[in-house]
Structures are given as C-alpha cells and as structure tokens.
Amino acid sequence: MQHIYQPLLIRSLVDAGGSATIRQLALAFLGQDESQIVFYERKIKEMPLKVLRRHGVVASHGELVELTAGRLSFEEKTQIRMLCDRKLQEYMLKRGLGIWEYRMLETEPVPGSLRNRVLAESGGRCALCGATNKDRPLDVDHIKPRSKGGKNEYANLQVLCSRCNRAKGNKEDTDYRPLVREEAVPGCPFCFEAIESRIVEAYDSVVAIPDGFPVTAGHLLVITKRHTPDWFSMSQAERNDADSLLRILRNRLSEDDRSITGFNIGMNAGASAGQTVFHVHIHLIPRRDGDTEHPRGGVRGVIPGKMGY
Structure with a gap:
C-alpha cells in the first residue's frame, strides 16, 4: 500500500498549501478510499434510508434522495439542524467511540x-x-x-x-476456516447442490426453497449453504443472515397474498423433536384466518393435546 499512501500524502500536503495536521491528512485519505465510500453507500441503503422512507420523511429515485417536506424556510432548516445535532450529541456522549467500534477493529495493521x-x-x-x-x-x-x-x-x-x-464483531473467536467449502454430505437432500434448482431467494450464507410437503400455501424453508445439523450449530453470522432472509420472505409473502394474517416460524433440533433431515432448515409457514379451527397455542401443537391449553 506504500505505493498509494506515499503519493497520496504528498498530494494532500500540496493541496493543503504545504502543511496539514494528521487529522486533516486522514480526512483526505478517507475521501480517496473507495471501499469506505461503497461501505457507507450500502449502509445508507440497508437501514436509515429504508426507515425514513417508510415513515415518509424522505423519498428516493434511483440514487437520488430527497426530503419530502418540500422547500424549507431558513428558520425550519435551523430548527431541523439543531434537533439532529442534539440527537447526535446525546448518543455520542452516551456511547463515545463505541458507536464506530465496528470500523475500528484493527489499530495495529497485519503486515x-x-x-x-x-x-x-x-x-x-x-x-x-x-x-x-x-x-x-x-x-x-x-x-x-x-x-x-x-x-x-x-x-x-x-x-x-x-x-x-x-x-x-470482536466478541467471537470462531475459526471458520474448517467450515467453509466443506463437501456436500452424500445423500443430504438439503446440501447446496441438491437444492440449487429450487432456490427462490438467497442471502449470503443461507437460501430459501419451497417446502416439499407444505403445511400451507407459501410454506418455505430457510437453509444454510454450509452443512450443519441444527440451529444450535449455526454460526452467529448464519443466524443473522437467516433472520434477515426470514424478514424479506415474510414481507414478500404478505405483499403477494393479502389473505395471509400470521406466520409460524420454527425448526426441529434432534430426532426426538421431529427432525428427519439433519441439515438445519427453518420453516416459515404462512397462516390465514380459519385455516385451522382452534389456532390458539400455535407451536404448542407439536405435541398433540398441548395446543389448546
């Protein structure tokens, strides 16, 4: 990286008139780091833009984002800035540099x-x-x-x-190297090659397929790409991906079928719990009013007689 850093440092000093603080130079480096820019583009799209758009605060058209409030007066702009600054300061005083911890994982670079x-x-x-x-x-x-x-x-x-x-993050010490690129387990009906043609959605380490024996219309399974037996053997990243994919699928099913009024989410871990395929799979089962006479108790129905408590 010295081939980039050295000329960038010299150019930044020239642009600053010959001298600059380390802080000013760091900001100049940041402006040239395309990976950081792409990271924050994705971060904006993944969370704040979605939330503010859902609440009608902003609208987006392709890459263009705009406030929905229309033309603001000088007083209105001042008040909005003051409110936003207050929220930022309150949170930063509470958390300090911890709010950026995920971007500060490395203070002593790997050679x-x-x-x-x-x-x-x-x-x-x-x-x-x-x-x-x-x-x-x-x-x-x-x-x-x-x-x-x-x-x-x-x-x-x-x-x-x-x-x-x-x-x-910086809390786990899991070595993922032995886990990745494991060969498919012979005969496993949920290993990637066996289900590849049935995949309806993918999210990083997990995929979704229609259940082969659906309980209701739209019944889907979320399955890890890696062969691992059950929810308890999943990595935290796989659980996070599964949670994200379940939310995506839930929203899509609800939008496509207005008769859906609820969902059951569940998984079996162990033969005594009813697991027959020992490759983790999470059931997303759409529910509709009247699809069963007495729905009260939900997942308690895994043991007959325990549902209508």
Missing part, C-alpha cells in the same frame, strides 16, 4: 506480506459465506480478537467479507 498470504490461501473468498471481493470487501480477520489477546500471526488469521466480519 502486508502476511495479509497477502492469508488472502491468497483463502482463494479470495470469505471463510463463512464464500463471498468474493466482487460481492463486497474482504477483511483479514483475527480469529481470537486483539482485545482478547489475539496476535498478528498466521495461525490467528482468516478471511471474512465485510458483512460476516461485522456480524462477528
């Missing part, structure tokens, strides 16, 4: 040669979901976090995409 070795041996893929740098930025992640004494050494490094790394 370049070591980073290149880990990236090369990963095949350019995330060790959990298999994403490449064409999908999102790849991070060289410490398996045991630095905050817990993890070292900048080969045995403690793995490659995770930015999404999986953010989901993992």
Whole structure:
C-alpha cells in the first residue's frame, strides 16, 4: 500500500498549501478510499434510508434522495439542524467511540506480506459465506480478537467479507476456516447442490426453497449453504443472515397474498423433536384466518393435546 499512501500524502500536503495536521491528512485519505465510500453507500441503503422512507420523511429515485417536506424556510432548516445535532450529541456522549467500534477493529495493521498470504490461501473468498471481493470487501480477520489477546500471526488469521466480519464483531473467536467449502454430505437432500434448482431467494450464507410437503400455501424453508445439523450449530453470522432472509420472505409473502394474517416460524433440533433431515432448515409457514379451527397455542401443537391449553 506504500505505493498509494506515499503519493497520496504528498498530494494532500500540496493541496493543503504545504502543511496539514494528521487529522486533516486522514480526512483526505478517507475521501480517496473507495471501499469506505461503497461501505457507507450500502449502509445508507440497508437501514436509515429504508426507515425514513417508510415513515415518509424522505423519498428516493434511483440514487437520488430527497426530503419530502418540500422547500424549507431558513428558520425550519435551523430548527431541523439543531434537533439532529442534539440527537447526535446525546448518543455520542452516551456511547463515545463505541458507536464506530465496528470500523475500528484493527489499530495495529497485519503486515502486508502476511495479509497477502492469508488472502491468497483463502482463494479470495470469505471463510463463512464464500463471498468474493466482487460481492463486497474482504477483511483479514483475527480469529481470537486483539482485545482478547489475539496476535498478528498466521495461525490467528482468516478471511471474512465485510458483512460476516461485522456480524462477528470482536466478541467471537470462531475459526471458520474448517467450515467453509466443506463437501456436500452424500445423500443430504438439503446440501447446496441438491437444492440449487429450487432456490427462490438467497442471502449470503443461507437460501430459501419451497417446502416439499407444505403445511400451507407459501410454506418455505430457510437453509444454510454450509452443512450443519441444527440451529444450535449455526454460526452467529448464519443466524443473522437467516433472520434477515426470514424478514424479506415474510414481507414478500404478505405483499403477494393479502389473505395471509400470521406466520409460524420454527425448526426441529434432534430426532426426538421431529427432525428427519439433519441439515438445519427453518420453516416459515404462512397462516390465514380459519385455516385451522382452534389456532390458539400455535407451536404448542407439536405435541398433540398441548395446543389448546
């Protein structure tokens, strides 16, 4: 990276008139970091834009975002700025730099040669979901976090995409390297190759397919790409992806079929709990008024006689 940093530093000093503080130089570097810009473009689309659009505060047309309030007076602009600044200050006083912790995972960089070795041996893929740098930025992640004494050494490094790394944070010390790219288990009906043609939606480490024996119309299964037996063996990133995909599917089903008035979400873990395929799969079952005579009790119905409590 010295081939980028050195000329960028010199150019930034020239642009600043010959001298600048470290802070000013860091801001200049940030403005040239396309990965950071892309990260925040995605972050804006994933959360604040969706929320504010849903509440009618903003509207978006392609890449253009605008306030729905129309033309604002000077007084209105001043008041809005004051309210927004107050909210920001209150939260920053409460959390401090912790609000940016997910962007401060590394304060002592991994040596370049070591980073290149880990990236090369990963095949350019995330060790959990298999994403490449064409999908999102790849991070060289410490398996045991630095905050817990993890070292900048080969045995403690793995490659995770930015999404999986953010989901993992600095609390887990899971080594995902033995998990990724596992061969499909022979005879498993839910391993990726067996269900590839039936996939209706995918979200990083999980996919969705129609249930082969649906309880109701629209019954779907959310399945991990990685072969793992049940919910308790899923990684946190896989659980996060499954939760996101369930929400996406729920919204889509509700929009497409207005007769849907509820959902059951469930999974079986172990033969005694009714599991017959030992590759984790989460049921999303749409429910409609009148689809059963006595719906009260819901999932308690897994044991006959226990539902109508």
